[in-house]
Amino acid sequence: MQSISPEIIFRGNDAWKEALPQITKLSKRPLILGRSIHTNNLRNKINKDLKDQNLYVNSSNLEFDCCLEDLSRIKNIIQRNKCDSIIAAGGGKVLDAGKYLADSPFLPCITVPLSASTCAGWTALSNIYTINGQFIKDVTLRSCPKILVFDHTFIQTAPIRTLASGIADALAKWYESSLTSSKMEDGLVQQAIQISRVLRDQLLIDGEKAFKTQAAKGLSWQNTIEACGLTAGLIGGIGGEKCRTAAAHALHNAITQIISTPKFLHGEIVGVGILFQLKLEELKNNNKLANQSRKQLLVLMKELNLPTTISELGINVFENNNLEKIAEFTLRDDSEIHFLPFEINQKDIVEIITNLEKKEIIIK
Ligand SMILES: [Zn+2]
Numbered sequence: 001m002q003s004i005s006p007e008i009i010f011r012g013n014d015a016w017k018e019a020l021p022q023i024t025k026l027s028k029r030p031l032i033l034g035r036s037i038h039t040n041n042l043r044n045k046i047n048k049d050l051k052d053q054n055l056y057v058n059s060s061n062l063e064f065d066c067c068l069e070d071l072s073r074i075k076n077i078i079q080r081n082k083c084d085s086i087i088a089a090g091g092g093k094v095l096d097a098g099k100y101l102a103d104s105p106f107l108p109c110i111t112v113p114l115s116a117s118t119c120a121g122w123t124a125l126s127n128i129y130t131i132n133g134q135f136i137k138d139v140t141l142r143s144c145p146k147i148l149v150f151d152h153t154f155i156q157t158a159p160i161r162t163l164a165s166g167i168a169d170a171l172a173k174w175y176e177s178s179l180t181s182s183k184m185e186d187g188l189v190q191q192a193i194q195i196s197r198v199l200r201d202q203l204l205i206d207g208e209k210a211f212k213t214q215a216a217k218g219l220s221w222q223n224t225i226e227a228c229g230l231t232a233g234l235i236g237g238i239g240g241e242k243c244r245t246a247a248a249h250a251l252h253n254a255i256t257q258i259i260s261t262p263k264f265l266h267g268e269i270v271g272v273g274i275l276f277q278l279k280l281e282e283l284k285n286n287n288k289l290a291n292q293s294r295k296q297l298l299v300l301m302k303e304l305n306l307p308t309t310i311s312e313l314g315i316n317v318f319e320n321n322n323l324e325k326i327a328e329f330t331l332r333d334d335s336e337i338h339f340l341p342f343e344i345n346q347k348d349i350v351e352i353i354t355n356l357e358k359k360e361i362i363i364k
Pocket residue numbers: 169249266270
């Protein structure tokens with residue numbers, strides 16, 4: 001079974017207002033889920049609007065992450081208050097947590113992304129982390145959200161850094177799926193890969209302008225936030241499991257094992273992962289175009305103030321066996337790295353990261 005998209009999508013400047021009657025029809029006792037204090041005002045507005053419709057509203061925030069501790073605490077709140085829907089309003093972690101919580105008693109989930117940082121508002125997938133933000137696993141859910149509310153006015157209030165992060169995560173769709181799945185014969189997978197190429201082109205054309213003109217909410221900005229929050233989700237929906245992630249997300253997952261503070265956003269780490277993957281393709285798969293792609297991407301990433309090396313993520317790979325830890329986690333049995341169409345080993349990863357971090361170490 002494959003869940004391709006949310007049942008109903010509201011998009012544009014008045015998306016929340018337009019969604020309100022639909023939500024009221026669906027639910028009488030919603031739980032509003034959030035996390036960051038920076039988005040409290042928006043959740044307060046959502047709360048007030050729902051109460052004005054005579055709904056019995058509960059709310060709760062993730063204390064740490066989309067982690068089992070927070071999830072089981074909130075599950076109790078849902079049961080105690082007999083909530084009949086979950087409205088996840090926030091970034092990727094909140095959206096993932098809301099979808100995960102709704103999946104098990106099969107409550108309707110309404111996702112309200114408050115930034116364009118990921119496509120988590122769309123997909124039938126949740127990433128589970130530890131309380132410290134270390135990646136544990138991804139969980140495939142029974143369905144995409146019931147309603148996705150992609151309100152441009154809400155998203156405009158997000159820090160611009162979240163848009164840059166969303167662009168990097170959306171770009172990864174092309175670099176990863178074209179590498180792992182281009183030989184698959186499934187027509188839908190092929191079409192998903194082609195959409196991810198068009199998405200990449202659009203982000204290369206519009207991404208920088210969007211980043212610099214959020215205040216004006218122009219066409220480039222609108223196209224870019226929808227590319228990151230909607231189209232990237234559609235690609236995951238159509239491509240499904242076969243349209244795999246690859247080395248960029250595998251490296252992301254490994255890096256989260258080491259990062260504690262300061263926190264970096266998902267796409268900021270994935271961006272570094274794409275550059276790593278392209279270097280891998282160049283050196284281990286003899287892909288001569290990969291070097292060209294890496295240079296092209298570096299220009300955009302600099303313009304978007306995105307980190308381009310692991311050291312810019314606050315990690316010195318040459319300390320505390322960090323390099324070995326990253327290589328080991330990247331290569332663990334259930335890692336996405338094994339979807340690559342060529343073999344790599346620990347020595348390759350160490351060599352490539354060393355090369356990218358522009359330092360020399362003695363490879364044992
Ligand atoms: Zn991602």
